[in-house]
Amino acid sequence: MTGDPTRPLHAPRAAAAGGPGLFITFEGGDGAGKTTQASLLEDWVRTRGRNVVRTREPGGTELGLRIREIVLHHRGHIDPRAEALLYAADRAHHIATSVRPAVARGDVVIQDRYLDSSVAYQGAGRVLDANDVRALSLWATDGLLPDLTVLLDLDPAAARRRLDAADKPFDRLEAEKEEFHARVREGFLSLAADEPGRFLVLDARAAPEELAARVRNAVAERLG
Ligand code: TYD
Numbered sequence: 001m002t003g004d005p006t007r008p009l010h011a012p013r014a015a016a017a018g019g020p021g022l023f024i025t026f027e028g029g030d031g032a033g034k035t036t037q038a039s040l041l042e043d044w045v046r047t048r049g050r051n052v053v054r055t056r057e058p059g060g061t062e063l064g065l066r067i068r069e070i071v072l073h074h075r076g077h078i079d080p081r082a083e084a085l086l087y088a089a090d091r092a093h094h095i096a097t098s099v100r101p102a103v104a105r106g107d108v109v110i111q112d113r114y115l116d117s118s119v120a121y122q123g124a125g126r127v128l129d130a131n132d133v134r135a136l137s138l139w140a141t142d143g144l145l146p147d148l149t150v151l152l153d154l155d156p157a158a159a160r161r162r163l164d165a166a167d168k169p170f171d172r173l174e175a176e177k178e179e180f181h182a183r184v185r186e187g188f189l190s191l192a193a194d195e196p197g198r199f200l201v202l203d204a205r206a207a208p209e210e211l212a213a214r215v216r217n218a219v220a221e222r223l224g
Contacts, residue, residue, distance in 0.1 A: 021103035022222055023144070025114040027188060028152035029181055030174045031159035031166075032204040033211070037152065038110050040212040041219065045108050048223065053102040056112035058087060060094040072171040080126035084133055087118050092140035100144065108223075115141070116149060116191050121173060124187025125180050147222055150215055151192050154204035156181035 024041070026034040038054065045052050059068030067090040071083060078086075091114070102109050115137035123130035138144075154162075156178050163174060192199035200218045202211050 019100075019103040020106040022108045022148070022219075023099060023103050023111070023146045024109065024219060025111045025116070025146040025149045026152065027113060027116045027120075027149055028204060029154055029156060029159050029185055029188070031162040032152035032154045033162075033208065034112050034152055036208055037150065037211055037215055038112055040208065041215050042110050044212070044216055045110070045219065045223075050223070051105070051107040053098070053107050053109045054111075055094070055098060055109065057094060057114060057117070058090040060090075060098055060111070063093050064090040072173070074172065078172075080122060080128055083126065084118060084122040084128060084136060087122065088136050088140040091115065091118075091137060095141040095144055111146075114146060114149070116151075116188060119191055120184045120187035124183040124190075125173075125176070127183075130187070146198065148218055149192075149195075149199050150218070151188055151199055151201045152204040152211070153185065153189065153201055156185060158205065 026038050028034055042052050042054050057064070058071055059065045067086050071078070071086050071090075099109050099111070115134065118137050119130050119134050122128050123133040159181065160178065163170070189201070192201045200214070202214055204211070
């Protein structure tokens, strides 16, 4: 690890992407509509003449796809700390090889899920210490925070109805019980309350086009 060895693990250096580009993440529970909103934003940013890199975690790189397969489809138990480390390994490689270079080139990176998902799912959901999980991700990414994080907030019962209607097999996390997803939701909301300048919290029950307009406003302010 580089940097000041006296810096406490619980307060790692963190900075918004900072480069000429923009790093935007979408967060929320499964079924909240992140992918739909990320796609609508991608189309709009392109109309503004900006280069877009659309990506996701886990699985934004070739290495990450192999990690994604493990975390989402491994049969049987994965120890929560091992799960947190797998997501962090995916993130470290993805940020270093794809996201940081894109932001440095001036691109707009639009990403499904980032470190807030780890704090919400592995921290609040699996009941690991939230500060540890955040510190692990910040170490993995050398302190990269998004310029904007859109949190699509939805209660777990409504999210479950959407997932049931989609009629796809559940992955390891989706298959967790409602209490788990309720903790994840609270975890996201508490992260947003801690960093109101970075987060835009939206009620995911609103119509997709209405949500997209709110997201566009927030991005327009940052695009300059
Ligand atoms: P996602 O790609 O959103 O699933 P889908 O393909 O169904 O849209 O996310 C995969 C799952 O991984 C999701 O349930 C949340 C979970 N997850 C974590 O638990 N921790 C993390 O750090 C990340 C990025 C995702």
